Amino acid sequence: MNRTLKWAVAGLIAVVPFALSAQAGNNTYVGAKKCKMCHHLEYTSWQTTTHAKATDVAKASTQRKFGPECLKCHATNADANMPGVQCEACHGAGSAYKKFPIMKDLAKAKANGLIIPTQETCNQCHTGKGHSKKVEFKTAINNKSAIHKFKHPLGK
Numbered sequence: 001m002n003r004t005l006k007w008a009v010a011g012l013i014a015v016v017p018f019a020l021s022a023q024a025g026n027n028t029y030v031g032a033k034k035c036k037m038c039h040h041l042e043y044t045s046w047q048t049t050t051h052a053k054a055t056d057v058a059k060a061s062t063q064r065k066f067g068p069e070c071l072k073c074h075a076t077n078a079d080a081n082m083p084g085v086q087c088e089a090c091h092g093a094g095s096a097y098k099k100f101p102i103m104k105d106l107a108k109a110k111a112n113g114l115i116i117p118t119q120e121t122c123n124q125c126h127t128g129k130g131h132s133k134k135v136e137f138k139t140a141i142n143n144k145s146a147i148h149k150f151k152h153p154l155g156k
Contacts, residue, residue: 027093027113029077032086034098039087046148051085064131073125073132085125090117 036043046052058074059066068078076082076089088094092115102108115121119137128134140147 027097028095029079029082029088029093030095030098031076031082032084032088035087035094038100038103042087042148046087049148051089051147054085055080055083090121091115 032043032046050057054074055071058070071078071080073085075084076086077093082088092113094113097103097109097112097114102112103114106114110116117137122135122137122140126132126135
């Protein structure tokens with residue numbers, strides 16, 4: 001192998017992981033209706049949850065005044081156009097992992113920005129301070145009224 005080719009290969013090895021993570025970091029939000037196309041069971045059960053109604057609940061509250069700061073936890077991506085805690089609020093913006101050939105391969109989906117929720121995911125909003133209730137992920141994970149019914153266990 002000549003010297004130039006070796007440097008080119010070494011450069012690719014060094015750059016590709018950063019390019020993949022940059023790609024995952026630049027994803028855009030597509031909305032729960034896009035997720036519904038393949039994840040109908042999850043979408044349908046999610047619609048009945050408090051997460052799905054989070055923006056409406058915040059707006060209807062008589063205990064505190066609704067404002068833009070409420071959207072941080074009561075809307076996906078803090079965007080009023082994405083009301084409720086939709087799929088991507090926990091799983092990350094889906095533009096790069098939404099396609100079936102990527103989504104069917106967990107490693108590819110993760111490389112393209114899919115987040116498998118953990119306790120830290122919940123802690124972003126469920127701080128236990130103010131009006132936010134602390135939740136324990138491991139006990140809430142199968143709670144249909146809190147999250148949604150799963151067709152497959154997470155990470156499988």
